[in-house]
Amino acid sequence: MIVGRFAPSPSGRMHLGNLFSALLAWCAVRSADGKMILRLEDLDPDRCRPAFCEQVKADLLWLGLDWDEEMPRQSQRTQAYAQVFDRLQQQGLVYPCYCSRGELHAASAPHLADGTWIYPGTCRALTPAQREAKTRRPAWRLMVPDRVYGVQDGLQGRYEENLAARCGDFIIRRSDGVYAYQLAVVTDDIEAGVTQVVRGRDLLSSTPRQLYLYELMGQTPPAYCHVPLLLARDGRRLSKRERDMDLGELRKTLTAPQLVGRLAWLAGLLDKEQAISARELAAAFSWDKVRKEDIIL
Ligand code: GLU
Numbered sequence: 001m002i003v004g005r006f007a008p009s010p011s012g013r014m015h016l017g018n019l020f021s022a023l024l025a026w027c028a029v030r031s032a033d034g035k036m037i038l039r040l041e042d043l044d045p046d047r048c049r050p051a052f053c054e055q056v057k058a059d060l061l062w063l064g065l066d067w068d069e070e071m072p073r074q075s076q077r078t079q080a081y082a083q084v085f086d087r088l089q090q091q092g093l094v095y096p097c098y099c100s101r102g103e104l105h106a107a108s109a110p111h112l113a114d115g116t117w118i119y120p121g122t123c124r125a126l127t128p129a130q131r132e133a134k135t136r137r138p139a140w141r142l143m144v145p146d147r148v149y150g151v152q153d154g155l156q157g158r159y160e161e162n163l164a165a166r167c168g169d170f171i172i173r174r175s176d177g178v179y180a181y182q183l184a185v186v187t188d189d190i191e192a193g194v195t196q197v198v199r200g201r202d203l204l205s206s207t208p209r210q211l212y213l214y215e216l217m218g219q220t221p222p223a224y225c226h227v228p229l230l231l232a233r234d235g236r237r238l239s240k241r242e243r244d245m246d247l248g249e250l251r252k253t254l255t256a257p258q259l260v261g262r263l264a265w266l267a268g269l270l271d272k273e274q275a276i277s278a279r280e281l282a283a284a285f286s287w288d289k290v291r292k293e294d295i296i297l
Contacts, residue, residue, distance in 0.1 A: 002034030004196045006060065006067060007185065009041045010052035013246040014059045016263070016297075017200065017230040017238040023263050023278065024227050024290065025198035026065045030282040037192050038067040043074045043184055059247045063256050064278030071192055074184050081179035084187050085172060088142060088216060094172065096131060096138030097123040108168070119168030140173040142183075142213075149208035154225035155292050156201065161208040170209055182206060186213040194222050201226040201294065202237070225287065229294045230266070238297070245297075266295050 004025050008018055029036045040056065042048035053073065060066075088094050099107075099122055108117040119141065144167060150160025161167060172183040189197065204226040214221040230238045238245050250259060257275035264281050265273040268291040 004029035005037040011047040016245040027285040031285040036067040039071040098134040141169040
């Protein structure tokens with residue numbers, strides 16, 4: 001059975017782009033009689049607010065997107081992440097990194113795909129005495145091998161990356177103690193038995209890091225489908241700053257079937273924009289019809 005998930009970050013009201021991914025994730029599960037899991041990714045205490053958790057759920061349900069199970073929120077799963085972290089540390093794969101943001105930017109080249117920085121390994125070989133002499137609170141990095149990790153994405157085709165050359169050792173725990181997205185998302189998807197990940201194309205470049213974590217944890221990764229992003233007219237990604245695209249505004253003028261119809265038409269699932277319920281859409285869902293390229297609104 002297909003097990004899929006919604007993994008929204010409750011850092012604001014859902015906007016059109018989040019809903020687009022959510023609708024496709026839901027259709028892919030429901031059209032295959034699979035199981036849908038909801039997980040609120042409130043890892044980052046600086047960005048996430050409890051008030052948005054209820055709002056996210058209410059907005060999904062308003063659109064007709066339901067789930068069969070809700071996992072505990074990420075902020076409540078610190079124990080599980082700590083266990084994984086400890087195991088990786090026991091394998092000798094984790095080390096403290098004392099670099100400041102400025103030092104990192106001065107010393108490294110941008111990551112090809114997503115603009116994050118390739119870590120040059122500055123703190124990898126520090127001696128115990130050198131570590132002792134540091135005053136900054138460290139972040140924790142996972143050593144990566146000089147090896148290619150690739151995925152056959154259901155929508156985007158082949159994507160691969162040599163982790164050492166294109167990414168470098170990456171952070172799995174921040175200096176404030178918060179576990180990083182890469183570690184949390186893999187731990188959670190394994191725990192929930194997720195077999196299919198449908199999410200925005202911006203996360204395609206995270207997938208090789210996640211495949212590496214699956215390997216270290218001795219688990220089989222899910223199938224991936226990275227769906228197009230919705231872009232503003234100037235080509236920027238829609239973000240929670242575009243208030244007119246958030247569900248609070250959209251719900252003032254559109255019914256749920258109208259909004260589902262608009263998203264389905266943008267995705268390529270309908271030939272013209274027309275009202276349709278999420279259930280009806282799932283019955284006619286097929287990945288073959290879904291567009292691969294980003295969509296400018
Ligand atoms: N929480 C992430 C987001 O809202 C999604 C993570 C994922 O699907 O792997 O962008």
